Amino acid sequence: xxxxxxxxxxxxxxxxxxxxxxxxxxxxxxxxxxxxxxxxxxxxxxxxxxxxxxxxxxxxxxxxxxxxxxxxxxxxxxxxxxxxxxxxxxxxxxxxxxxxxxxxxxxxxxxxx
Amino acid sequence: xxxxxxxxxxxxxxxxxxxxxxxxxxxxxxxxxxxxxxxxxxxxxxxxxxxxxxxxxxxxxxxxxxxxxxxxxxxxxxxxxxxxxxxxxxxxxxxxxxxxxxxxxxxxxxxxxxxxxxx
Numbered sequence: 734x735x736x737x738x739x740x741x742x743x744x745x746x747x748x749x750x751x752x753x754x755x756x757x758x759x760x761x762x763x764x765x766x767x768x769x770x771x772x773x774x775x776x777x778x779x780x781x782x783x784x785x786x787x788x789x790x791x792x793x794x795x796x797x798x799x800x801x802x803x804x805x806x807x808x809x810x811x812x813x814x815x816x817x818x819x820x821x822x823x824x825x826x827x828x829x830x831x832x833x834x835x836x837x838x839x840x841x842x843x844x845x846x
Numbered sequence: 847x848x849x850x851x852x853x854x855x856x857x858x859x860x861x862x863x864x865x866x867x868x869x870x871x872x873x874x875x876x877x878x879x880x881x882x883x884x885x886x887x888x889x890x891x892x893x894x895x896x897x898x899x900x901x902x903x904x905x906x907x908x909x910x911x912x913x914x915x916x917x918x919x920x921x922x923x924x925x926x927x928x929x930x931x932x933x934x935x936x937x938x939x940x941x942x943x944x945x946x947x948x949x950x951x952x953x954x955x956x957x958x959x960x961x962x963x964x965x
Contacts, residue, residue, distance in 0.1 A: 741887055769956075776852075776939050776956040777890070822889060832880055832943050832954055836890045 741820060741841040748846050752810040756823035756837045761804060763825035767834065768797060768808045770819045777822065780808070810842075818844045849873060850942045852957035859930055860965055866926045867960045869896075869940030875920035876942035881913075884937040884959075896923040896940075930964045937961050 746752045758766065764785040769777035781792045783799050783806075790797050796809040806823050820841050824834040849872040859865050869879055877898045882890040894904045894915055902915035912934075914926040923942075927934050939959040 767954075774959070774961070776958040778956070832878055832941070833892055833895060834880075834890075834941075834954075835892070836882075838889050 741839050743841040743843060745843045745845060746813045746817075748813060748815060748844055750813055752808075752813045752817070752842060754808045754810075754821050754840045754842065756806040756808075756840075758804050758806055758823065758825045758837065759835065760825060760827055761801075762827045763835075764828050765826040765831075766797070766799065766806055767824045767826075768795075768806075769822045769824060769836075770817075771822065771839075772819045780821075813842075813844050815844050815846070818842055850876075850940065850955045850957040852938075852940060852960045854960060855958060856961040856963075858963045858965065861931050862929055864926055864928045865930055865962060866924055867938055867940075867962070869923045869925070869942065869957055871921045871942040871944070871955070874942075874944040874946065876923075877920060877945065878943045879917060879923040880941045880943075880954075881915065881923075881925050882939045882941070884939060886937075890939060893925075898923075927962065930962070932964045935962055935964045 767782045768780040771777045781795050781797050783790045783797045788799050794811045798807045820839045822839045823837040826834050851870045853868045879896040881893045884890045893908045894902045896902045896915045896917040898917045904910045917923040937959050941954050941956045944953050
């Protein structure tokens, strides 16, 4: 997975613009992925998920893209709002250990007016 | 949706004491719960899998005698940090699996976390 450091990568986005958050996952056997949003001092909140038999899934204002060839996941947020400011994590799971998610390092999204 | 509750949400204790954190599934039964630890500005790291009625399974590098896990009922798992030291200060988060939701693999819900500060 991605290296974990003391400083989260930060994405600064102007309100109303689209955001793209990227994640490289580590295990080619992973078949289920989730994007989580975490606000300060709170637990992770489910945003959207995707299984490995898909390469795109859309939700409300969010789209997840999966590229298994390069083990890459992205989350697109349309028309970013101030309430979208948070840390975003991708998490992967393998078939033989369902629920034991491995989390990526996270990306801090800061929405500016 | 399903709710997972953690208690306490924050706790401060003296070095050498033990602290118990509870994780409850409020409206579903959870045969499996997971405990994560998160240090500031870092990601969530899986510590252990809590299985109702049996011993927990710990991830590599996590001391089972240090972090005692008990899953005595289908709605409650507890994590006890024994002889806590300042380096144990962290955000502890649990998740619980609702097997009746989301097909055969169930759906996973996270608690709001418990912040432990050891002085």
